[in-house]
Amino acid sequence: MGLEFLKELFLNIRIRDIIDIGIVAFAFYKIFMLIRETRAEQLVKGIIVLLIGTKVSEWLELFATNWILEKTMTVGVIALLIVFQPELRRALEYIGRTKFFTKSLIEIEDEDIDHIVEEIVEAVASLSRQKIGALIVIERETGLNEVTETGTKINGKISSGLLINIFIPNTPLHDGAVIIKDSTIKAAGCFLPLTENMNLSKDLGTRHRAALGITERSDSLAIIVSEETGVISIADNGKLSRYLDIKTLRQILKELYMSKKVLKPTLFSKWRKKDEESQGQ
Template sequence: MHFLKELFMNIRIRDIIDIAIVAFAFYKFFMLIRETRAEQLIKGILVLLVITKISEWLQLFTINWILEKTMTVGVIALLIVFQPELRRALEYIGRSRFLMKTIIEVEDENIRNVINEILEAVASLSRQKIGALIVLERTTGLNEVVETGTLINGKVSSGLLINIFIPNTPLHDGAVIIKDDIIKAAGCFLPLTENMNLSKELGTRHRAALGITEKSDSLAIIVSEETGVISIADNGKLSRYIDIKTLEKILEDVYITNEMRRGLFVRWRIKNGEKQE
Protein backbone atom coordinates (compact mmCIF):
# COMPACT_ATOMS: atom_id res chain seq x y z
CA MET A 1 0.00 0.00 0.00
CA HIS A 2 2.84 2.37 0.83
CA PHE A 3 4.43 1.65 -2.55
CA LEU A 4 1.14 2.33 -4.38
CA LYS A 5 0.64 5.54 -2.42
CA GLU A 6 4.11 6.81 -3.37
CA LEU A 7 3.51 5.78 -6.98
CA PHE A 8 0.29 7.78 -7.24
CA MET A 9 1.82 10.73 -5.41
CA ASN A 10 4.67 10.93 -7.97
CA ILE A 11 2.52 10.64 -11.09
CA ARG A 12 2.68 13.77 -13.23
CA ILE A 13 0.30 15.02 -15.91
CA ARG A 14 3.01 14.21 -18.44
CA ASP A 15 3.03 10.58 -17.26
CA ILE A 16 -0.76 10.31 -17.68
CA ILE A 17 -0.51 11.71 -21.23
CA ASP A 18 2.32 9.27 -21.97
CA ILE A 19 0.29 6.28 -20.75
CA ALA A 20 -2.82 7.45 -22.62
CA ILE A 21 -0.89 7.73 -25.90
CA VAL A 22 0.60 4.23 -25.50
CA ALA A 23 -2.83 2.79 -24.61
CA PHE A 24 -4.40 4.47 -27.65
CA ALA A 25 -1.62 3.16 -29.91
CA PHE A 26 -2.13 -0.41 -28.63
CA TYR A 27 -5.90 -0.08 -29.10
CA LYS A 28 -5.52 1.11 -32.72
CA PHE A 29 -3.00 -1.69 -33.35
CA PHE A 30 -5.43 -4.28 -31.99
CA MET A 31 -8.27 -2.91 -34.13
CA LEU A 32 -5.99 -3.06 -37.17
CA ILE A 33 -5.05 -6.73 -36.73
CA ARG A 34 -8.40 -7.96 -35.41
CA GLU A 35 -9.82 -10.88 -37.40
CA THR A 36 -6.63 -11.20 -39.48
CA ARG A 37 -3.78 -13.72 -39.57
CA ALA A 38 -1.75 -11.32 -37.45
CA GLU A 39 -4.12 -11.76 -34.50
CA GLN A 40 -3.45 -15.50 -34.40
CA LEU A 41 0.31 -14.96 -34.79
CA ILE A 42 0.35 -12.46 -31.90
CA LYS A 43 -1.41 -15.02 -29.69
CA GLY A 44 1.19 -17.64 -30.65
CA ILE A 45 4.04 -15.25 -29.80
CA LEU A 46 2.51 -14.45 -26.41
CA VAL A 47 2.26 -18.18 -25.64
CA LEU A 48 5.96 -18.63 -26.54
CA LEU A 49 6.91 -15.70 -24.26
CA VAL A 50 4.99 -17.23 -21.36
CA ILE A 51 6.62 -20.66 -21.94
CA THR A 52 10.06 -19.01 -22.13
CA LYS A 53 9.52 -17.32 -18.76
CA ILE A 54 8.19 -20.50 -17.18
CA SER A 55 11.20 -22.50 -18.43
CA GLU A 56 13.47 -19.86 -16.86
CA TRP A 57 11.69 -20.14 -13.50
CA LEU A 58 11.82 -23.97 -13.59
CA GLN A 59 15.50 -23.84 -14.65
CA LEU A 60 14.89 -25.87 -17.80
CA PHE A 61 18.04 -24.49 -19.36
CA THR A 62 17.97 -26.35 -22.70
CA ILE A 63 14.35 -25.41 -23.46
CA ASN A 64 14.96 -21.86 -22.29
CA TRP A 65 18.06 -21.51 -24.50
CA ILE A 66 16.19 -22.80 -27.59
CA LEU A 67 13.23 -20.51 -26.99
CA GLU A 68 15.41 -17.44 -26.39
CA LYS A 69 17.37 -18.05 -29.60
CA THR A 70 14.13 -18.64 -31.49
CA MET A 71 12.68 -15.36 -30.22
CA THR A 72 15.87 -13.48 -31.17
CA VAL A 73 15.80 -14.77 -34.75
CA GLY A 74 12.03 -14.44 -34.75
CA VAL A 75 12.21 -10.63 -34.77
CA ILE A 76 13.49 -10.73 -38.35
CA ALA A 77 10.94 -13.40 -39.26
CA LEU A 78 8.16 -11.23 -37.84
CA LEU A 79 9.02 -8.38 -40.20
CA ILE A 80 8.61 -10.79 -43.12
CA VAL A 81 5.45 -12.48 -41.83
CA PHE A 82 3.77 -9.20 -40.85
CA GLN A 83 4.72 -7.39 -44.06
CA PRO A 84 1.08 -7.04 -45.28
CA GLU A 85 -0.13 -5.86 -41.86
CA LEU A 86 2.77 -3.39 -41.49
CA ARG A 87 1.99 -2.02 -44.94
CA ARG A 88 -1.68 -1.62 -44.01
CA ALA A 89 -0.70 0.17 -40.79
CA LEU A 90 1.60 2.62 -42.57
CA GLU A 91 -1.03 3.27 -45.26
CA TYR A 92 -3.63 3.83 -42.52
CA ILE A 93 -1.39 6.44 -40.89
CA GLY A 94 -0.62 8.01 -44.26
CA ARG A 95 -4.26 8.42 -45.22
CA SER A 96 -5.42 9.72 -41.83
CA ARG A 97 -7.58 12.79 -42.18
CA PHE A 98 -5.23 15.10 -40.33
CA LEU A 99 -2.61 14.38 -43.01
CA MET A 100 -4.94 14.53 -46.02
CA LYS A 101 -6.87 17.40 -47.54
CA THR A 102 -9.92 15.67 -49.08
CA ILE A 103 -10.82 12.19 -50.17
CA ILE A 104 -11.51 13.21 -53.74
CA GLU A 105 -11.07 16.24 -55.96
CA VAL A 106 -13.91 15.95 -58.45
CA GLU A 107 -15.73 19.24 -58.99
CA ASP A 108 -19.09 19.42 -57.19
CA GLU A 109 -21.16 19.63 -60.37
CA ASN A 110 -19.62 16.43 -61.75
CA ILE A 111 -20.14 14.31 -58.64
CA ARG A 112 -23.82 13.56 -59.16
CA ASN A 113 -23.22 12.72 -62.81
CA VAL A 114 -20.41 10.25 -61.94
CA ILE A 115 -22.56 8.54 -59.30
CA ASN A 116 -25.53 8.27 -61.67
CA GLU A 117 -23.38 6.78 -64.45
CA ILE A 118 -21.99 4.11 -62.11
CA LEU A 119 -25.45 3.33 -60.70
CA GLU A 120 -26.95 3.03 -64.18
CA ALA A 121 -24.16 0.68 -65.30
CA VAL A 122 -24.35 -1.52 -62.19
CA ALA A 123 -28.16 -1.73 -62.40
CA SER A 124 -28.00 -2.74 -66.07
CA LEU A 125 -25.26 -5.33 -65.47
CA SER A 126 -27.23 -6.76 -62.55
CA ARG A 127 -30.44 -7.09 -64.61
CA GLN A 128 -28.58 -8.85 -67.42
CA LYS A 129 -26.58 -11.04 -64.98
CA ILE A 130 -23.30 -9.86 -66.45
CA GLY A 131 -20.36 -10.30 -64.07
CA ALA A 132 -18.50 -7.12 -63.17
CA LEU A 133 -15.83 -5.85 -60.78
CA ILE A 134 -15.42 -2.08 -60.34
CA VAL A 135 -12.80 -0.64 -57.95
CA LEU A 136 -13.03 2.97 -56.77
CA GLU A 137 -9.65 4.39 -55.80
CA ARG A 138 -9.62 6.59 -52.71
CA THR A 139 -6.40 7.88 -51.12
CA THR A 140 -4.21 4.79 -51.57
CA GLY A 141 -2.80 4.81 -55.09
CA LEU A 142 -3.47 1.76 -57.28
CA ASN A 143 -0.97 2.44 -60.06
CA GLU A 144 0.63 -1.00 -59.68
CA VAL A 145 -2.81 -2.54 -60.29
CA VAL A 146 -3.56 -0.19 -63.20
CA GLU A 147 -0.35 -1.32 -64.91
CA THR A 148 -1.63 -4.91 -65.05
CA GLY A 149 -4.56 -3.89 -67.25
CA THR A 150 -5.32 -1.83 -70.36
CA LEU A 151 -5.11 1.96 -69.94
CA ILE A 152 -8.31 3.82 -70.82
CA ASN A 153 -8.22 7.24 -69.07
CA GLY A 154 -11.76 8.02 -70.18
CA LYS A 155 -14.65 9.77 -68.48
CA VAL A 156 -16.92 7.55 -66.40
CA SER A 157 -19.99 6.61 -68.42
CA SER A 158 -22.52 3.81 -68.06
CA GLY A 159 -22.17 2.82 -71.71
CA LEU A 160 -18.40 2.40 -71.45
CA LEU A 161 -18.65 0.40 -68.22
CA ILE A 162 -21.32 -1.92 -69.66
CA ASN A 163 -19.35 -2.50 -72.87
CA ILE A 164 -16.19 -3.37 -70.92
CA PHE A 165 -17.96 -6.22 -69.10
CA ILE A 166 -19.84 -7.68 -72.07
CA PRO A 167 -18.98 -11.44 -72.10
CA ASN A 168 -16.39 -12.76 -74.54
CA THR A 169 -14.70 -9.36 -74.93
CA PRO A 170 -10.98 -8.90 -74.13
CA LEU A 171 -11.48 -6.93 -70.90
CA HIS A 172 -14.59 -8.46 -69.33
CA ASP A 173 -12.76 -10.82 -66.94
CA GLY A 174 -10.62 -8.20 -65.19
CA ALA A 175 -11.38 -5.29 -62.89
CA VAL A 176 -12.08 -1.67 -63.82
CA ILE A 177 -10.20 0.97 -61.79
CA ILE A 178 -11.92 4.34 -61.35
CA LYS A 179 -10.20 7.39 -59.87
CA ASP A 180 -12.38 10.45 -59.34
CA ASP A 181 -14.40 10.75 -62.58
CA ILE A 182 -11.92 8.86 -64.78
CA ILE A 183 -11.86 5.18 -65.75
CA LYS A 184 -8.10 4.65 -65.51
CA ALA A 185 -7.87 1.06 -66.74
CA ALA A 186 -9.80 -2.14 -67.41
CA GLY A 187 -8.91 -5.82 -67.43
CA CYS A 188 -6.78 -5.35 -64.31
CA PHE A 189 -5.59 -8.22 -62.12
CA LEU A 190 -6.25 -7.91 -58.39
CA PRO A 191 -4.63 -9.76 -55.46
CA LEU A 192 -6.87 -12.49 -54.03
CA THR A 193 -7.87 -12.39 -50.38
CA GLU A 194 -5.94 -14.52 -47.88
CA ASN A 195 -9.08 -15.10 -45.82
CA MET A 196 -9.58 -18.87 -45.67
CA ASN A 197 -13.00 -18.66 -43.96
CA LEU A 198 -14.96 -17.40 -46.97
CA SER A 199 -17.95 -19.29 -48.30
CA LYS A 200 -17.15 -21.75 -51.08
CA GLU A 201 -19.90 -20.23 -53.20
CA LEU A 202 -17.95 -16.98 -53.60
CA GLY A 203 -16.07 -16.82 -56.87
CA THR A 204 -12.86 -15.20 -58.01
CA ARG A 205 -14.43 -11.74 -58.43
CA HIS A 206 -15.51 -11.61 -54.79
CA ARG A 207 -12.14 -12.90 -53.57
CA ALA A 208 -10.29 -10.38 -55.72
CA ALA A 209 -12.53 -7.57 -54.44
CA LEU A 210 -11.76 -8.52 -50.84
CA GLY A 211 -8.06 -8.81 -51.67
CA ILE A 212 -7.72 -5.26 -53.04
CA THR A 213 -9.70 -3.76 -50.14
CA GLU A 214 -7.47 -5.58 -47.64
CA LYS A 215 -4.39 -3.96 -49.17
CA SER A 216 -5.84 -0.46 -49.76
CA ASP A 217 -8.71 1.80 -48.74
CA SER A 218 -10.46 1.33 -52.09
CA LEU A 219 -14.11 0.34 -52.49
CA ALA A 220 -15.03 -2.57 -54.78
CA ILE A 221 -18.41 -3.18 -56.42
CA ILE A 222 -19.13 -6.73 -57.56
CA VAL A 223 -21.94 -8.01 -59.78
CA SER A 224 -22.41 -11.77 -59.72
CA GLU A 225 -22.44 -13.47 -63.11
CA GLU A 226 -24.63 -16.33 -61.85
CA THR A 227 -27.27 -14.41 -59.88
CA GLY A 228 -26.86 -10.72 -60.74
CA VAL A 229 -26.54 -9.96 -57.01
CA ILE A 230 -24.69 -6.72 -56.20
CA SER A 231 -22.05 -6.85 -53.45
CA ILE A 232 -19.69 -4.33 -51.87
CA ALA A 233 -16.19 -4.96 -50.50
CA ASP A 234 -14.72 -2.35 -48.18
CA ASN A 235 -11.85 -2.62 -45.69
CA GLY A 236 -11.63 -6.37 -46.23
CA LYS A 237 -15.34 -6.89 -45.44
CA LEU A 238 -17.97 -8.13 -47.90
CA SER A 239 -21.60 -6.94 -47.93
CA ARG A 240 -23.93 -8.83 -50.26
CA TYR A 241 -27.43 -8.25 -51.68
CA ILE A 242 -26.98 -4.48 -52.00
CA ASP A 243 -29.83 -2.63 -53.70
CA ILE A 244 -29.36 0.44 -55.90
CA LYS A 245 -30.57 2.89 -53.23
CA THR A 246 -28.06 1.56 -50.73
CA LEU A 247 -25.33 1.61 -53.36
CA GLU A 248 -26.16 5.24 -54.11
CA LYS A 249 -25.64 6.18 -50.45
CA ILE A 250 -22.35 4.28 -50.36
CA LEU A 251 -21.11 6.08 -53.49
CA GLU A 252 -22.11 9.42 -52.00
CA ASP A 253 -20.00 8.62 -48.95
CA VAL A 254 -17.07 7.92 -51.27
CA TYR A 255 -17.45 10.98 -53.50
CA ILE A 256 -19.00 13.63 -51.31
CA THR A 257 -17.33 15.02 -48.18
CA ASN A 258 -19.35 16.92 -45.59
CA GLU A 259 -18.14 20.22 -47.05
CA MET A 260 -19.19 19.13 -50.54
CA ARG A 261 -22.62 18.08 -49.31
CA ARG A 262 -23.21 21.51 -47.74
CA GLY A 263 -22.10 23.25 -50.92
CA LEU A 264 -24.36 21.13 -53.12
CA PHE A 265 -27.30 21.64 -50.75
CA VAL A 266 -26.90 25.41 -50.72
CA ARG A 267 -26.73 25.56 -54.52
CA TRP A 268 -29.76 23.25 -54.78
CA ARG A 269 -31.76 25.59 -52.55
CA ILE A 270 -30.71 28.63 -54.56
CA LYS A 271 -31.61 26.92 -57.86
CA ASN A 272 -35.03 26.03 -56.45
CA GLY A 273 -35.69 29.63 -55.39
CA GLU A 274 -35.35 29.10 -51.66
CA LYS A 275 -33.79 31.79 -49.54
CA GLN A 276 -30.46 30.79 -48.04
CA GLU A 277 -30.38 30.87 -44.25
Protein backbone atom coordinates (compact mmCIF):
# COMPACT_ATOMS: atom_id res chain seq x y z
CA MET A 1 0.00 0.00 0.00
CA GLY A 2 2.75 2.40 0.95
CA LEU A 3 4.87 1.59 -2.10
CA GLU A 4 1.90 2.01 -4.43
CA PHE A 5 1.16 5.40 -2.89
CA LEU A 6 4.76 6.56 -3.37
CA LYS A 7 4.81 5.26 -6.94
CA GLU A 8 1.60 7.10 -7.77
CA LEU A 9 2.92 10.24 -6.10
CA PHE A 10 6.12 10.28 -8.15
CA LEU A 11 4.29 9.49 -11.40
CA ASN A 12 1.88 12.39 -10.90
CA ILE A 13 4.46 14.98 -9.87
CA ARG A 14 4.67 17.98 -12.22
CA ILE A 15 7.44 20.44 -13.12
CA ARG A 16 5.59 23.21 -11.29
CA ASP A 17 5.49 21.01 -8.17
CA ILE A 18 9.27 20.63 -8.30
CA ILE A 19 9.65 24.40 -8.74
CA ASP A 20 7.25 24.97 -5.84
CA ILE A 21 9.22 22.63 -3.57
CA GLY A 22 12.49 24.26 -4.63
CA ILE A 23 11.19 27.76 -3.79
CA VAL A 24 10.01 26.65 -0.35
CA ALA A 25 13.31 24.85 0.35
CA PHE A 26 15.33 27.90 -0.76
CA ALA A 27 13.18 30.19 1.43
CA PHE A 28 13.68 27.98 4.49
CA TYR A 29 17.43 27.82 3.79
CA LYS A 30 17.67 31.62 3.62
CA ILE A 31 15.65 31.99 6.81
CA PHE A 32 17.96 29.54 8.55
CA MET A 33 21.04 31.45 7.36
CA LEU A 34 19.56 34.73 8.62
CA ILE A 35 18.81 33.46 12.12
CA ARG A 36 21.85 31.21 12.50
CA GLU A 37 23.96 32.13 15.54
CA THR A 38 21.47 34.77 16.66
CA ARG A 39 19.03 34.79 19.56
CA ALA A 40 16.27 34.07 17.01
CA GLU A 41 17.74 30.60 16.59
CA GLN A 42 17.03 29.82 20.23
CA LEU A 43 13.53 31.29 19.97
CA VAL A 44 12.75 29.07 16.99
CA LYS A 45 13.87 26.03 18.98
CA GLY A 46 11.53 27.10 21.79
CA ILE A 47 8.61 27.40 19.35
CA ILE A 48 9.29 23.92 17.97
CA VAL A 49 9.25 22.51 21.52
CA LEU A 50 5.90 24.22 22.18
CA LEU A 51 4.41 22.82 18.96
CA ILE A 52 5.56 19.31 19.79
CA GLY A 53 4.28 19.67 23.36
CA THR A 54 0.88 20.85 22.09
CA LYS A 55 0.49 17.83 19.79
CA VAL A 56 1.71 15.33 22.39
CA SER A 57 -0.66 16.72 25.05
CA GLU A 58 -3.53 16.43 22.53
CA TRP A 59 -2.71 12.78 21.75
CA LEU A 60 -2.38 11.92 25.45
CA GLU A 61 -5.60 13.82 26.26
CA LEU A 62 -3.90 16.10 28.77
CA PHE A 63 -6.64 18.68 28.48
CA ALA A 64 -5.35 21.28 30.93
CA THR A 65 -1.82 21.21 29.52
CA ASN A 66 -3.14 21.28 25.95
CA TRP A 67 -5.41 24.27 26.73
CA ILE A 68 -2.51 26.26 28.24
CA LEU A 69 -0.19 25.48 25.32
CA GLU A 70 -2.83 26.39 22.72
CA LYS A 71 -3.52 29.72 24.41
CA THR A 72 0.22 30.36 24.66
CA MET A 73 0.63 29.75 20.93
CA THR A 74 -2.31 32.06 20.12
CA VAL A 75 -0.89 34.96 22.13
CA GLY A 76 2.60 34.03 20.96
CA VAL A 77 1.90 35.17 17.39
CA ILE A 78 1.68 38.79 18.55
CA ALA A 79 4.61 38.31 20.93
CA LEU A 80 6.75 36.94 18.09
CA LEU A 81 6.27 40.10 16.03
CA ILE A 82 7.62 42.10 18.97
CA VAL A 83 10.42 39.75 19.97
CA PHE A 84 11.58 39.12 16.39
CA GLN A 85 11.45 42.79 15.39
CA PRO A 86 15.24 43.14 14.89
CA GLU A 87 15.41 39.89 12.91
CA LEU A 88 12.39 40.82 10.77
CA ARG A 89 13.96 44.18 10.00
CA ARG A 90 17.21 42.48 9.11
CA ALA A 91 15.40 40.03 6.80
CA LEU A 92 13.51 42.80 4.99
CA GLU A 93 16.73 44.80 4.57
CA TYR A 94 18.40 41.69 3.18
CA ILE A 95 15.64 41.36 0.57
CA GLY A 96 15.89 45.04 -0.24
CA ARG A 97 19.65 44.75 -0.81
CA THR A 98 19.29 42.16 -3.58
CA LYS A 99 20.67 43.21 -6.96
CA PHE A 100 17.17 43.28 -8.42
CA PHE A 101 16.31 46.31 -6.28
CA THR A 102 19.68 48.03 -5.94
CA LYS A 103 22.33 49.58 -8.12
CA SER A 104 26.05 48.98 -7.86
CA LEU A 105 27.77 49.75 -4.56
CA ILE A 106 29.80 52.70 -5.87
CA GLU A 107 30.29 54.64 -9.09
CA ILE A 108 33.92 55.82 -8.94
CA GLU A 109 37.02 55.00 -10.95
CA ASP A 110 39.57 52.35 -9.98
CA GLU A 111 42.31 54.92 -9.37
CA ASP A 112 39.99 56.83 -7.02
CA ILE A 113 39.27 53.59 -5.16
CA ASP A 114 43.00 53.00 -4.68
CA HIS A 115 43.38 56.54 -3.32
CA ILE A 116 40.43 56.16 -0.92
CA VAL A 117 41.69 52.81 0.37
CA GLU A 118 45.22 54.13 0.90
CA GLU A 119 43.95 57.18 2.80
CA ILE A 120 41.87 55.01 5.15
CA VAL A 121 44.69 52.46 5.60
CA GLU A 122 47.26 55.20 6.30
CA ALA A 123 44.99 56.77 8.92
CA VAL A 124 44.26 53.43 10.63
CA ALA A 125 47.96 52.49 10.62
CA SER A 126 48.93 55.82 12.22
CA LEU A 127 46.19 55.57 14.86
CA SER A 128 47.24 52.01 15.62
CA ARG A 129 50.90 52.98 16.10
CA GLN A 130 49.93 55.80 18.45
CA LYS A 131 47.35 53.62 20.27
CA ILE A 132 44.59 56.15 19.60
CA GLY A 133 41.12 54.63 19.75
CA ALA A 134 39.05 54.90 16.58
CA LEU A 135 35.78 53.63 15.10
CA ILE A 136 35.15 54.02 11.36
CA VAL A 137 31.91 52.78 9.78
CA ILE A 138 31.70 52.33 5.99
CA GLU A 139 28.17 52.44 4.61
CA ARG A 140 27.10 49.91 1.99
CA GLU A 141 23.52 49.51 0.74
CA THR A 142 21.66 50.13 4.00
CA GLY A 143 21.45 53.86 4.64
CA LEU A 144 22.82 55.21 7.92
CA ASN A 145 21.18 58.63 7.88
CA GLU A 146 19.61 58.10 11.32
CA VAL A 147 23.09 57.42 12.71
CA THR A 148 24.62 60.36 10.83
CA GLU A 149 22.06 62.68 12.45
CA THR A 150 23.42 61.83 15.92
CA GLY A 151 26.83 63.30 15.09
CA THR A 152 28.38 66.35 13.44
CA LYS A 153 28.04 66.50 9.67
CA ILE A 154 31.31 66.91 7.79
CA ASN A 155 30.65 65.91 4.14
CA GLY A 156 34.37 66.13 3.42
CA LYS A 157 36.60 64.19 1.06
CA ILE A 158 38.34 61.22 2.66
CA SER A 159 41.88 61.98 3.77
CA SER A 160 44.17 60.35 6.30
CA GLY A 161 44.93 63.71 7.95
CA LEU A 162 41.25 64.47 8.54
CA LEU A 163 40.56 60.99 9.94
CA ILE A 164 43.54 61.17 12.29
CA ASN A 165 42.61 64.65 13.54
CA ILE A 166 39.04 63.56 14.27
CA PHE A 167 40.23 60.86 16.69
CA ILE A 168 42.92 62.87 18.49
CA PRO A 169 42.13 62.55 22.24
CA ASN A 170 40.33 65.38 24.03
CA THR A 171 38.89 66.81 20.82
CA PRO A 172 35.11 67.26 20.46
CA LEU A 173 34.58 64.38 18.00
CA HIS A 174 37.14 61.79 19.12
CA ASP A 175 34.77 59.71 21.23
CA GLY A 176 32.19 58.83 18.56
CA ALA A 177 32.13 57.01 15.23
CA VAL A 178 33.00 58.31 11.78
CA ILE A 179 30.53 57.45 9.01
CA ILE A 180 31.94 57.05 5.49
CA LYS A 181 29.86 56.78 2.34
CA ASP A 182 31.73 56.01 -0.88
CA SER A 183 34.44 58.72 -1.05
CA THR A 184 32.97 61.06 1.56
CA ILE A 185 33.26 61.38 5.32
CA LYS A 186 29.59 62.05 6.08
CA ALA A 187 29.78 62.71 9.83
CA ALA A 188 31.86 62.25 12.97
CA GLY A 189 31.12 61.87 16.66
CA CYS A 190 28.15 59.63 15.88
CA PHE A 191 26.44 57.38 18.43
CA LEU A 192 25.97 53.72 17.49
CA PRO A 193 23.66 51.08 18.98
CA LEU A 194 25.44 48.53 21.17
CA THR A 195 25.32 44.83 20.38
CA GLU A 196 22.76 42.65 22.13
CA ASN A 197 25.13 39.67 22.07
CA MET A 198 25.53 38.56 25.69
CA ASN A 199 28.25 36.00 24.91
CA LEU A 200 31.02 38.51 24.20
CA SER A 201 34.08 38.81 26.39
CA LYS A 202 33.50 41.35 29.15
CA ASP A 203 36.90 42.82 28.37
CA LEU A 204 35.69 44.16 25.01
CA GLY A 205 35.20 47.91 25.17
CA THR A 206 32.38 50.14 24.01
CA ARG A 207 33.92 50.71 20.57
CA HIS A 208 33.92 46.99 19.76
CA ARG A 209 30.37 46.56 21.08
CA ALA A 210 29.15 49.56 19.10
CA ALA A 211 30.85 48.26 15.94
CA LEU A 212 29.11 44.90 16.35
CA GLY A 213 25.82 46.65 17.09
CA ILE A 214 25.78 48.70 13.87
CA THR A 215 26.79 45.70 11.74
CA GLU A 216 24.00 43.63 13.31
CA ARG A 217 21.47 46.25 12.23
CA SER A 218 22.88 47.05 8.79
CA ASP A 219 25.24 45.71 6.12
CA SER A 220 27.92 48.27 6.99
CA LEU A 221 31.56 47.49 7.73
CA ALA A 222 33.21 48.85 10.90
CA ILE A 223 36.94 49.32 11.53
CA ILE A 224 38.05 49.52 15.16
CA VAL A 225 41.40 50.57 16.62
CA SER A 226 41.87 49.62 20.26
CA GLU A 227 42.91 52.48 22.54
CA GLU A 228 44.65 50.12 24.97
CA THR A 229 46.59 47.90 22.55
CA GLY A 230 46.40 49.55 19.11
CA VAL A 231 44.98 46.28 17.71
CA ILE A 232 43.06 46.68 14.45
CA SER A 233 39.73 44.87 14.20
CA ILE A 234 36.86 44.67 11.73
CA ALA A 235 33.18 44.03 12.42
CA ASP A 236 30.96 42.70 9.66
CA ASN A 237 27.52 41.07 9.84
CA GLY A 238 27.70 41.01 13.64
CA LYS A 239 31.04 39.13 13.62
CA LEU A 240 34.34 40.47 14.93
CA SER A 241 37.70 39.85 13.24
CA ARG A 242 40.69 40.90 15.35
CA TYR A 243 44.46 41.31 15.01
CA LEU A 244 44.41 42.40 11.36
CA ASP A 245 47.60 43.67 9.77
CA ILE A 246 47.75 46.57 7.33
CA LYS A 247 48.10 44.31 4.28
CA THR A 248 44.94 42.40 5.19
CA LEU A 249 43.02 45.60 5.92
CA ARG A 250 44.02 47.03 2.55
CA GLN A 251 42.88 43.86 0.77
CA ILE A 252 39.50 43.85 2.57
CA LEU A 253 38.83 47.51 1.76
CA LYS A 254 39.77 47.03 -1.90
CA GLU A 255 37.41 44.07 -2.16
CA LEU A 256 34.67 46.13 -0.54
CA TYR A 257 35.06 49.09 -2.91
CA MET A 258 35.71 47.06 -6.06
CA SER A 259 32.81 44.69 -5.62
CA LYS A 260 29.58 45.61 -7.37
CA LYS A 261 27.48 43.46 -5.11
CA VAL A 262 27.04 43.19 -1.33
CA LEU A 263 29.89 41.21 0.16
CA LYS A 264 29.10 37.84 1.72
CA PRO A 265 29.22 37.52 5.52
CA THR A 266 31.94 34.90 5.20
CA LEU A 267 34.40 37.25 3.49
CA PHE A 268 36.46 37.76 6.63
CA SER A 269 36.17 34.26 8.06
CA LYS A 270 39.72 33.27 7.15
CA TRP A 271 41.08 36.17 9.19
CA ARG A 272 38.74 35.76 12.13
CA LYS A 273 40.32 34.46 15.31
CA LYS A 274 38.32 31.55 16.71
CA ASP A 275 39.89 31.66 20.16
CA GLU A 276 37.48 33.66 22.33
CA GLU A 277 40.20 34.30 24.86
CA SER A 278 42.04 36.44 22.33
CA GLN A 279 39.15 38.93 22.45
CA GLY A 280 40.07 39.86 25.98
CA GLN A 281 42.67 42.40 24.87
